[in-house]
Amino acid sequence: MSRTESRGKAASPIVGQSADDSLRALPLAPDDRELVQQCLDGNSVAMRALVERYQGLLFGLCYRLVGHRHDAEDLVQEVFLRAFRSLAGWDASRPLRPWLAKIAVNCCRTALANRSRRQTPVDFLDHVEDERLPHANSNDFANDLGEELQRALKNLREEYRTCFVMYHHQELPLAEIASVLDRPEGTIKIWLFRARRELAEQLQQRGVCVRR
């Protein structure tokens, strides 16, 4: 069945609808297109495989963008549900990963916008927490370094942060980031350059310095 043929049926793939899921066990490591096709056919095994394949990437992206583990978990669930709902609209001639990343970035943007409208006591506590500086002499210095970077990220402009996370955490190529953010590659390069410079300055201002 072609993707076009299955589109109507697969607009809302409901797990458990097809009784013969177990008979349609997935072959080993099917490519994304094949996996999506099976999802569109309502195969719950394929849907689970898709989630398992991309949950790490999407969780990393959401976690680094919103900075809160449980919020990130909620967001990743939302991303997958949205993705399943719109799977029929995915252009199979393009890679799946940037498409999913784009949904994740949009979800995170919405969540961050909601957060900025609704300051919570937890935000306040976080601000207090932010005032801690890393202890250069402690054994936890390395961990502090990572935490300091995560804190510094919160102060970056949203597009710089997204760019930085996708490049340095997700290790996505520039072209893919450009496609997710709908910007030319040159713009992404400039954003990355500025993001690193701002982060380096912030780390210095917070007293983080690695002596060489």
Place this chain on the structure above:
Amino acid sequence: MSCDQIQEQMQQWLFEPQPRPARDAEWSQHLSDCPECLSEWHRLQTLADAIQVWRADLPRIDIADRVMSRAGRSEWSEATVIPRRPAWADASGADADAGSITTPSRTSRLSLIASLAGLAALVVIVAVFDQPPNNHRPSGSATNVARVPGVKPPAVASDTSPDVRVVMAGVGSAYLALVQDTAGVVNSATAMALPVGFRSENGTADAVPGVPWLEGVGRGWEPIQKSVGNMIDTFLKPAPADDPSQT
């Protein structure tokens, strides 16, 4: 080479995949002559170290079950959420390194709660003011007084009602009414939840949260009802319309 060029090369050298640009004599000379670039170089090296730690530090998750559970319940609408620990509970954990956020599905849930609170407030309002006038006897017995929903009367020993004082305090969208006797003893308390929308839409009640803002003192239960009535009137009073002649 200019400082800008050198600093661009620094970023390429530290952060971009191979092949790295050559660090030639000109580069070394520039760094030894330019304290600003040297300082930038040290800052970027620190950042490079931080990125390595930060990249490795990511909790592992497995949300496949949760996603499939939502999918299995045919939850293809925005409004459904998977129950999990509330965000405030996370604040005490090690992961509470950022503020809680509200996903669209949580927003829907909060809207529902706000709507229910509004509905409850309206029911209270209607119940308070929909009494026949002859039931509002100021020096009444406990039977009549008890018709004020949510507010228990102080003990009345005789036909003469005690002096009472009502203090309405607002905190956020919840308002607390304290009924005190003349000695200041709290005889009764009731909380009224009024939806935030009443405040923002009418823009008339700009009480500072947590500060008592309405008070009625008098004999009998009439002042109580009057005070409550004033407060509710304040909420329900539409904002004054703009005078077209002013524009």
